[in-house]
Amino acid sequence: DAGVIQSPRHEVTEMGQEVTLRCKPISGHDYLFWYRQTMMRGLELLIYFNNNVPIDDSGMPEDRFSAKMPNASFSTLKIQPSEPRDSAVYFCASSFYGAPGRAGELFFGEGSRLTVL
Amino acid sequence: GENVEQHPSTLSVQEGDSAVIKCTYSDSASNYFPWYKQELGKGPQLIIDIRSNVGEKKDQRIAVTLNKTAKHFSLHITETQPEDSAVYFCAASRGNNNDMRFGAGTRLTVKP
Numbered sequence: 001d002a003g004v005i006q007s008p009r010h011e012v013t014e015m016g017q018e019v020t021l022r023c024k025p026i027s028g029h030d031y032l033f034w035y036r037q038t039m040m041r042g043l044e045l046l047i048y049f050n051n052n053v054p055i056d057d058s059g060m061p062e063d064r065f066s067a068k069m070p071n072a073s074f075s076t077l078k079i080q081p082s083e084p085r086d087s088a089v090y091f092c093a094s095s096f097y098g099a100p101g102r103a104g105e106l107f108f109g110e111g112s113r114l115t116v117l
Numbered sequence: 118g119e120n121v122e123q124h125p126s127t128l129s130v131q132e133g134d135s136a137v138i139k140c141t142y143s144d145s146a147s148n149y150f151p152w153y154k155q156e157l158g159k160g161p162q163l164i165i166d167i168r169s170n171v172g173e174k175k176d177q178r179i180a181v182t183l184n185k186t187a188k189h190f191s192l193h194i195t196e197t198q199p200e201d202s203a204v205y206f207c208a209a210s211r212g213n214n215n216d217m218r219f220g221a222g223t224r225l226t227v228k229p
Binding site for chain 1: 151153158159160161162163166206214215217219220221222
């Protein structure tokens with residue numbers, strides 16, 4: 001398996017522009033997570049999906065952020081309009097839940113580094 | 118909610134020496150404690166994890182210890198090698214990936 005695939009790896013954009021980050025989880029995984037990593041705040045969970053359904057988006061910082069998972073093999077994280085403080089590395093991760101309460105390994109993609117000028 | 122504190126933030130050791138990274142957590146209901154390694158330009162990767170029913174787990178040069186009473190757990194790397202240089206994150210959860218909280222990370226440098 002190729003692992004979790006994210007695109008683009010790097011994105012530089014100007015304030016006010018729309019940004020779309022993409023993720024392909026590992027086949028067969030039923031959970032998908034979007035994380036944001038910054039020096040100041042570390043790894044923050046933004047939103048997660050179970051079987052393509054958004055379960056908890058309480059980590060999404062503002063209404064400018066939205067995420068979708070139209071099918072089991074694709075998810076997007078959109079920022080519109082983007083601001084300089086959105087600059088960070090965004091990670092997608094997927095996992096397979098063996099049983100309730102039995103957390104397992106999170107498989108992370110290589111991340112999308114976003115710079116908003 | 119859970120709060121995970123990690124120390125030190127940076128650690129430099131000589132090749133062959135041991136490295137120890139410590140984490141404390143606040144939620145007594147947490148029962149799953151993974152450690153992730155993040156190499157430059159990559160995503161974090163699980164290297165070892167421990168559940169609350171054991172106090173220690175070892176995998177070759179890596180070991181993790183857990184003290185539930187004191188609510189702290191540690192990562193031990195013995196016979197360090199330059200390829201161990203990376204950022205290491207601890208995490209804690211109640212057993213669900215969605216409530217996992219990560220520490221701030223420790224940048225480990227192993228000098229040849």
